[in-house]
Amino acid sequence: MRHPRKSTAVLAVSLALIPGLLAGLPGTASAVPVTGEDVLYTLDADFDQGVLQDVNHDAPNNNQLQLDKESAFFPFVNVAASARGTMVRIDVNTGQIVGEWLSAPDGRGRNPSRTTVDKLGNTWLSNRDEAQGGQGSVTRVGITLGGTRVDAAGTPDANGAYLQGPFGYNTCVDRDGDGRYATSRGLGDIRPWTNAGGADDGGGVTTAADECLITYRRVAGTNTRTVAVDSNNDLWTGGSNTRHEKISGVDGAPVTPPFSLGCGGYGGLVDQAGTLWSARFGANLLRYEPGTATGACLDTSHGDYGLGMDPRTGEIWHTKVAGNQVVKLAPDGTVLGTFPHGSENAQGVAVDGDGNVWVAHALFGATTVGHLRTDGTYVGNVTLPGGVGPTGVAVDTNGKVWVTNISTNNAMRIDPALGGVGGGGFTIGAVDLTVDLGAGAGPYNYSDMTGSVLGEITAPVGTWSVVQDGGVAGQTWGTVTWNTEAQGSVPPGTSITVEARTADTEAGLTGPFTPVSNGVEFARTGRYIEVRATLTASPSGASPVLSDLRIKTSERTGVFSCQATALNLAGIIAARANPPDVPCADDYENVANVNLSAGILAVRAEALTARTDQTPDDLLANPPAAGDSAVSSARVERTRISSLLVTIEVGVIRSDASATCAPGPGGLTPQFAGSSQIASLRINGVSVAVGSAPLTIPLVIGSLRLNSTTTTATSVTQQALVLDTLLTDVVLGEAKANVEALPGEVGGTPCRV
Secondary structure, eight states: OOSOOOOOOOOSOOOOOOSOOOBTBTTOOOOOOEEOSEEEEOSHHHHTTSEEESEEOOTTSOSSBEEOSSOOOOSEEEEEEGGGTEEEEEETTTOOEEEEEESSOTTSOOOEEEEEEOTTSOEEEEETTOOGGGOEEEEEEOOEEEEEEEOTTSOBOTTOSEEEEEEEEEOOOOTTOSSOEEOOOSTTOOOOBOOGGGTTTTBOOTTBSOTTEEEEEEESSSSOOEEEEOTTSOEEEEOTTOOEEEEOTTTOOBOSOOBOOSBOOSSEEEOTTSOEEEOSTBTSEEEEETTTTEEEEEOGGGOSSOEEEOTTTOOEEEEOSBSSOEEEEOTTSOEEEEEOOSSSBOOOEEEOTTSEEEEEOOTTTOOEEEEEETTSOEEEEEEOTTOOOEEEEEEOTTSOEEEEETTTTEEEEEETTOSOBOGGGOBOOEEEEEEEOOTTOOOOOOSOSSSHHIIIIIOOEEEEEEEEEOSSTTOEEEEEEEOOSTTOBOOTTOEEEEEEEEESSSTTTTSOOEEOOTTOOOOEESSEEEEEEEEEOOTTOOOOBBOOEEEEEOOOSEEEEEEEEEEEETTEEEEEEOTTOSSOOOEEEEEEEEEEEETTEEEEEEEEEEEEEEESSOTTTSOOOTTOEEEEEEEEEEEEEEOSSOEEEEOOEEEEEEEEEEEETTEEEEEEEEEEEESOEEETTEEOOOBTSOEEEEETTEEEEEEEEEEOSSEEEEEEEEEEESSOEEEEEEEEEEEEEOTTOTTOOTTOO
């Protein structure tokens, strides 16, 4: 490997979240496609040609990728506008509302109250008004970053109803295949979800006009509240009947059978060890370990309402709705302490990475958010100017805190660095931004609105992605190979997953990624390939290391060979194209005239030409296609062959041979063709009609074979004239075309990969 030696040191814990986003997100950058059919990425500069999300090649661990020590998750807060039956997505940096989506089809129960963000940036929300048929429901809203607003014709329009790529990132689904994504522009732009004929009653988004509504699933928990994403990116749900189940993060299909221990179904989360915590209903707090399918109901001394998690320790924080108490729990459920938070009532709770606990002081007329430290020190209350009824709190990717106010239909951002000094000498925090959610929003939302819990604790993940340009449409990609250098490592409990997708345009790289195996041939076609490597830490925080990654087009399993010879007299050659024969190459040879003799024969010929041609010229740069071929041709204007007993005079001869890739059983196969033409022939002054048909003429000195074609499974040889004598042979107009298997490719051809 022609690269500097790399350090084998590994960063410790990485708290990360998911795929390459747009420039402006922490740790990311926009990248242009890398040109090439075979590109190795192993040095810092190589990796910088792609997009790094929560991974780095920082010194002393240069020329390799490992997970960041700090996380950077999606820059949105996703608010359940419960009373309006929608979900609103807010850019945490600007306060702009980027979209609003219905939480369920028409005719179905809505009233969403919880949201959570999965590893791909999608938002799951639950519908607490759905219980028909003994089932609740959850909905997933996709995410787009970048793109251009266009009208129905694809013409740029800032107020257009559609988004069109290329995107920095996109998980929405182009259901009608028009190349554009119909989706909300912002607050109040709520696209219909007609549910015509009850088509989506049992699940599905077939009647949703908004193509960022990607999943609607009926679930076992009625009046669903609990939504919590685990490290596999699957979703745990629960409801008022205390029934819980896990559904797939891919398509929403059930992963586990429903179960009930008689508790839980309110707010929920999944902790670092994969344990499900679900609050309040029945016998209060559910603590359930999926690995052993065992759990317990914990009484109200453990808390009874909102759930949060310390991103550093994994400890659980659980509010009590009354009594000015929030409880800190060990991951095994042991109560570690009960602390005041500055108000009689509480609902949502969130813990940031700097040791601060934030408590929403509830919908009973409160106007503050409580602030304490994870050691229990009460810091003070953050006043919410113009905000009444704080129900939910969450920490955004910048470390700021968002609170939703149900009574005043707004959301507020709190900067922990602002405000006066409170208990323990810490700043209390102050509101620095207010976002109006519109009349009738009623944001009862309390949950992981930003994805901070998943990003920092449940699924420490980072990605590196790159787009490579293969140069031609329909390019066939063959292998992705990684960690061929000693520095690459995957410690126990960690993983590196590599996925790919292809398209003939960069904008077309919007379909799902599919996994690829290390160094194993696959056959995906398209000019562009996008490869994404996902690094996942172990529960203890160990990071895998990606030392190198190579993306190659698929090599054909064989090559063409070709050769054309105008005249061959006992090995004396005149006018031969592509003398090496293998591989075929474009070549041309011209000889004005020759006078040759060998043995009993003398040959005089004029205007000898030979030509070979391969299409395409570069087999490596182009995938197999119908019409790929090797063609050879030879031509002689006039020839006189003489001996003591026989004189042969030949007019214009031409000989052609070809091997061509053509559709056949199982794909493209080589087809062979040969033909030749003799304009005139005189033997000892007597004319002989020949043309293009094969003919053998016995002579006193030997035999004369005309227009002979020899075809095998891998070749064709066309000879216009062969004079075979006991001592000397002469061949006029020979054209050959073959296919040759590459070493190790039994039966290989240039028509297959």
